[in-house]
Amino acid sequence: MIHIEKEILDVKEEVVLIRRTLHQIPEIGFEEEKTSAFIIQKLEAYGIEVYKHIAKTGVVGYLKGTIGDRTIAFRADMDALSMEEKTDVDYASKHKGMMHACGHDAHMSIVLGLAKLLSMHKDKVKDNIVFLFQPAEEGPGGAEPMIEERVIEKFHIDKIMGLHVFPEVKEGKIGCKKGPLMAQTGEFDIKVYGQSGHGAMPQKANDAIIIASNLLSIYQTIISRNINPTEGAVLTIGKMWGGERRNIIAAEVCLEGTLRAFSEEVYKKMKKRMIEIANGIEKMYDCRVEVIFRDMYPAVNNDENMVEDLVDAIGGENIDLIEPQMIAEDFSYFQRKIPGIFFFLGVKNEEKGHIYPLHNSRFTFNEEVLLTGIQVYVTFLRHIKGVAQ
Incomplete structure (x- = not known):
């Protein structure tokens, strides 16, 4: 089990609130106006430099490091699905016929949580950090338009990380592998x-x-x-x-x-x-x-060195070397340009009833996993010396 540090536990209440707020305002690709406005508001509140309207509704937050020789990006997808929610949670979608049934609300919350945490310790952040919020992953695809608008060159991004909540992997575990991960x-x-x-x-x-x-x-x-x-x-x-x-x-x-x-x-x-x-x-x-x-999307192909760094950072006992999955992700477009790693954040918890697959109207997860996602990112940054201990 990945140990969650006290400082990350301290932001739990805000991160959960962020997730629940985003969950209530699901929007389809390139129409994420409310989502984008909320992300901008949060980043500005954290003192993060904000760039708006990238690939229509995309947002980029930028935190300059104390050394700044390297730039690491953390990508979160923003869009939801056109389906009616049936979870019965008290923070269910307020947009009829739309739902965050693929967990993108979790991905955004994790990256915003990371932004808050790093903004509290700017003096320890050595690398430049990019918080990249991408529209339209579910279709028609927002990664390629962001790349065409030269987001990589503009922010001099050297490496990129991304994750996806995944009900095929046990809660508390990380699913990853070198090379092809998704089709x-x-x-x-x-x-x-x-x-x-x-x-x-x-x-x-x-x-x-x-x-x-x-x-x-x-x-x-x-x-x-x-x-x-x-x-x-x-x-x-x-x-x-x-x-x-x-x-x-x-x-x-x-x-x-x-x-x-x-x-x-x-x-x-x-x-x-x-x-x-x-x-x-x-x-x-x-x-x-x-x-x-x-x-449509190319294969998600993980950089071998970054996978080794991830294993070394969080410990092999916390990683399931997962079989390649036939599902797809447009994170792959970033990996065609720069080294990148994508991993699955396990959310399967049969005791709590978190058993429904992605794109299911009853899909949900234990919000504790949001802290696990933040912890993995922070631990990885420390391991590659992008953030001081």
């Missing part, structure tokens, strides 16, 4: 165009349902026969529809799905095989198949 992800839409006809005269038509069914079956061989079994990859078609009525042969069928992989090479190979198979189906059935890809 590269993308979406695809497929439209199959056949020829309509009467169900009683199939010979005069070209059944898009039959064509799409064969296409779907062949696609399932990509993972099993074209990808090395030691590589992690997922190809899922989650939605399929088409046709007009029971006695009409369908002229058009649509399929929607997702691609995920830890390796960019594997991801590209999957896309290439999908196109090749679609072209083959077109020739086989004399039809037209349209495949549309939307590449």
